[in-house]
Amino acid sequence: MLPLLRTPVATPHTLEEALSLLAEPGARILAGGTDILPNLKRGLGSPSTLVSLHAVDALRGVSVGDAGLSIGAGTTLTQVATSGDVKRMAPSLAEAAESVASPQIRNMATLGGNVCLDTRCRWVNQSDFWRGALGGCLKSAGMNPEASFAQAGVCHVVPGGKRCVAAISADTVPVLIALDATARVASASGTHRLPLAELYVNDGVQNLALEPGEMLLGVDVPTHAGARRERYVKWRVRGSIDFPLVSAALRFDLDAGALTQARLVVGVLGARPKQVAVQKVALGRPLDQALATELAELAHRQCKPLENVPYEAGHRRHMLRVLVRRAIEALADEA
Numbered sequence: 383m384l385p386l387l388r389t390p391v392a393t394p395h396t397l398e399e400a401l402s403l404l405a406e407p408g409a410r411i412l413a414g415g416t417d418i419l420p421n422l423k424r425g426l427g428s429p430s431t432l433v434s435l436h437a438v439d440a441l442r443g444v445s446v447g448d449a450g451l452s453i454g455a456g457t458t459l460t461q462v463a464t465s466g467d468v469k470r471m472a473p474s475l476a477e478a479a480e481s482v483a484s485p486q487i488r489n490m491a492t493l494g495g496n497v498c499l500d501t502r503c504r505w506v507n508q509s510d511f512w513r514g515a516l517g518g519c520l521k522s523a524g525m526n527p528e529a530s531f532a533q534a535g536v537c538h539v540v541p542g543g544k545r546c547v548a549a550i551s552a553d554t555v556p557v558l559i560a561l562d563a564t565a566r567v568a569s570a571s572g573t574h575r576l577p578l579a580e581l582y583v584n585d586g587v588q589n590l591a592l593e594p595g596e597m598l599l600g601v602d603v604p605t606h607a608g609a610r611r612e613r614y615v616k617w618r619v620r621g622s623i624d625f626p627l628v629s630a631a632l633r634f635d636l637d638a639g640a641l642t643q644a645r646l647v648v649g650v651l652g653a654r655p656k657q658v659a660v661q662k663v664a665l666g667r668p669l670d671q672a673l674a675t676e677l678a679e680l681a682h683r684q685c686k687p688l689e690n691v692p693y694e695a696g697h698r699r700h701m702l703r704v705l706v707r708r709a710i711e712a713l714a715d716e717a
């Protein structure tokens with residue numbers, strides 16, 4: 383049993399209080415705690431304070447306005463997965479939320495925690511003892527000041543690599559990007575919005591474009607007129623409880639049977655999701671078997687998984703092709 387370090391936990395009741403606590407150096411957010419607490423037990427991080435969002439009611443809930451869906455960062459994944467509005471307006475988001483972990487975890491886990499989930503790597507999501515036997519790496523160095531690793535500057539996935547390629551493994555993120563969602567971000571000095579795709583940078587040590595003291599308030603998914611087909615698919619070892627080993631979000635908008643918009647966003651490659659360039663091949667065509675095969679080939683050609691999470695990279699790449707083809711075939715049947 384790994385013990386949790388003694389870290390003070392602050393429980394603000396308002397957003398203003400939470401932002402002011404978060405402005406303190408070394409403070410980190412504790413949302414559902416389903417990822418940050420296991421990580422802290424493994425010596426991944428040593429925050430000065432954990433700022434719990436549990437009592438900040440303003441961060442919870444799903445609402446519908448003229449612009450579309452608004453979901454607060456503190457909304458649980460169970461609420462996202464079961465919300466009638468999410469199922470109606472963004473069914474692939476409900477599907478992705480439903481696919482996270484297990485029912486008990488989804489009851490605690492929040493959408494904000496999923497969107498801001500730390501990257502994962504088979505060499506880092508281990509105990510300090512395990513990591514110490516091999517030496518540290520670009521990501522684990524500095525996460526636990528008490529561990530003194532011999533090889534702090536190396537990457538075990540890309541030997542000689544200067545940038546960490548730990549994988550973004552959150553299920554809702556590829557979907558939100560495929561749906562053109564925007565993020566609402568706040569700090570003690572103000573609020574701003576950015577396209578969700580721009581929230582992620584290509585560095586697995588810290589893949590979020592958030593400044594210290596900033597937090598995610600929520601995400602907005604725009605409304606759309608006309609016919610749309612969307613789906614989220616993930617490959618994992620245990621269907622009942624597991625992180626994705628490769629995943630894909632698909633979205634197709636149609637007018638009179640021809641595609642006017644197409645998105646294919648792939649997760650668990652590197653530190654940020656990859657948007658496969660599908661528009662040139664897809665636009666103007668019907669959603670059919672031929673397109674399913676072509677887009678699956680495109681995904682296979684453009685996406686190259688690394689040995690950063692369990693299972694061979696080559697097999698994950700093969701599974702991506704299978705998942706994308708089957709998903710489009712199923713959507714074509716619906717259409």
Ligand SMILES: Cc1cc2nc3c(=O)[nH]c(=O)nc-3n(C[C@H](O)[C@H](O)[C@H](O)COP(=O)(O)OP(=O)(O)OC[C@H]3O[C@@H](n4cnc5c(N)ncnc54)[C@H](O)[C@@H]3O)c2cc1C
Nearest residue numbers: 413414415416417418483491492494495496552553598624
């Ligand atoms: C057994 C197991 C299986 C799992 N399977 C999956 C899976 O299949 N798919 C998946 O995606 N995840 C999985 N997870 C990880 C995790 O449960 C989910 O990603 C969950 O959504 C995290 O949300 P949380 O509220 O618990 O986040 P926390 O653990 O509280 O926080 C996660 C990170 O986000 C930051 N954070 C939280 N809220 C905000 C905010 N509003 N603004 C800025 N930063 C914030 C925290 O500081 C922390 O760094 C699994 C976890 C376990 C233990």
Ligand code: SF4
Nearest residue numbers: 503519537538546547
């Ligand atoms: S990708 Fe390399 S640097 Fe990043 S966590 Fe894995 S081993 Fe460490």
